[in-house]
Amino acid sequence: MNYGNWKHESIVLMCFTEVGVNMRLLVASGILLIFLSSVSGAGGINEQMSLDGTGLVDINYQDYVEASESFQIEIELDSQASENETKVIWVTQICINTGVCYPPESNDEWLTEDGKKLIGFIDIDEDASYINWRFKMNWSDGDEENFPQSGFGWKVWSSCWFDGEKWGGIDDSCNSAKSESKITKYSRIISFMAVFAILFLFLSKKFSN
Incomplete structure (x- = not known):
């Protein structure tokens, strides 16, 4: 048995395994960032940059x-x-x-x-x-x-x-009791997405060991 080749193949396999794990973690992190992208900036305040140098x-x-x-x-x-x-x-x-x-x-x-x-x-x-x-x-x-x-x-x-x-917002319905119920619904959706992404990360790490 050629131990040199066996050792080389083992190292290559470990490298590919590590790359696979890192890719899964990267994908999971991307999912987490996409789904949990919180609304940035102060609510309702528009933003605009200067037009200088833009053409x-x-x-x-x-x-x-x-x-x-x-x-x-x-x-x-x-x-x-x-x-x-x-x-x-x-x-x-x-x-x-x-x-x-x-x-x-x-x-x-x-x-x-x-x-x-x-x-x-x-x-x-x-x-x-x-x-x-x-x-x-x-x-x-x-x-x-x-x-x-x-x-x-x-x-x-x-x-x-x-x-x-x-x-x-200027829409009157945004200040109604109906909107309050929407907050609960959206909070549950965001929480579910967070749990799903974290579970994905955990399972990826577990099955890679």
Whole structure:
């Protein structure tokens, strides 16, 4: 028996086993982070970054999003970006009242008459808490740039939102007894997701030993 080869194969097997365990833990951690993404920031307070250096000179949108409706945004490019036919990608993320935030989506379909003012739309979920977004600019020289470079630069809350502790919004139904019962329901859902993710982590570690 060649003990050298046996030892080498054992080490390789251990390495693959370790990689498998780490991958399962990574996946489980990702699930936990996705499902337990808590509503960040103060509830009901919209956020926006400066347009300096973005290639945009103006941006207009409603100061709240409405469930099951389209949210419209209108942007205006500066002269250089417009003349160079800069491609603008609107990267959006919708977060719902359970605390879950969906993966970002890229939107590059715009309505325009002159190439300078662009109008875009996105459909809002029936249970949306808020929407985040940023812009990706594809410059004429082939370079790409995100604004902001990481995360999101804009946030608009819905007409009926839940920030993990309380309900709010211009919709009167958000201040009713019905909303109080929703808090209990969402809390149970979040708790269940947390237990599921932790159990997944535990079992992954147990069966890897």
